[in-house]
Amino acid sequence: MLLVEAVQEEYVLRYGGRDESPIDASDFEDPRGRFFVGYLDGVPVATGAWRRSTVEAFGTSRTAEIKRMYVVPAAQRQGHARRMLAHLETTAAAAGIEALVLETGLKQPEAIALYLACGYEPVPGFGYYCGSDLSRTFGRRLELHG
Template sequence: MAETTAVRITRVDYGDPDAVRLVAEVQQEYVRRYGSPDDTPLDPLMFVPPTGSFFVAYDDADAGRPVATGAWRRSDVVVLGTARTAEVKRMYVVESARGRGLARLVLAHLEATAAAAGAEALVLETGIAQPEAIALYESSGYTRVPGFGHYRDSPLSRCYGKDLRCSSR
């Protein structure tokens, strides 16, 4: 993954200007794909350690430009034999930086930091209009789990989980 060697992933506050701009971009992506933004209730405090973290990836080969986001927050979802779960939120890579493996890099970072904070499994929700996200998650060891959260009953929603206790990635 030589193309990602100049990428630095940094924990930031949910209100950080780079985070705010990239979250606005991902919301526009949802509008393009689904016709409306994600209206899952989020509190910025959900992303404050030790109960969560929000990350921005910066491309140091491009003047430190913010190119991706990813976050996790504690979850009450019981899945894969554990209640010690965290939920992945706001995975996004700017269009000009796609195809470089950044989403996989950010996802691995989320897995490692959530596990270090005590999570035994990660869960996430994505949608059928995001086939590249589904492919990423499935190729990264995530398996379908029962629906949960705000979109649990939506036919457009797909929920996934990964047991971090047996992960060697």
């Protein structure tokens, strides 16, 4: 998918290399997870996904990890990332997920600002980049919909 490749190119620019965390596309197939593409006038401009996780956060192990949040540069600062994040939260909660966790990098200050503004808070490190000085991990308890 073009947008997934675009985010990898962004990682190369910011960090000098691609995201090497292991990803299996089947992790994003129902019921293990979901992958979404946001469109503007029929053109894909945003991606976001979640996959079930074994990370414990906020007193629950019914968690999912957010992955592949990305908005193309021409569509940034228009609320697309915030809408995608809200959609991920809604769909995860509807699937019984009680908390979302995510990992982002210190060289992505706009992502960190978005997550903090949307109620995410720092959580203990996890995953492939756990212990990296550039890694930042956040999470948020979800309201279950039923």
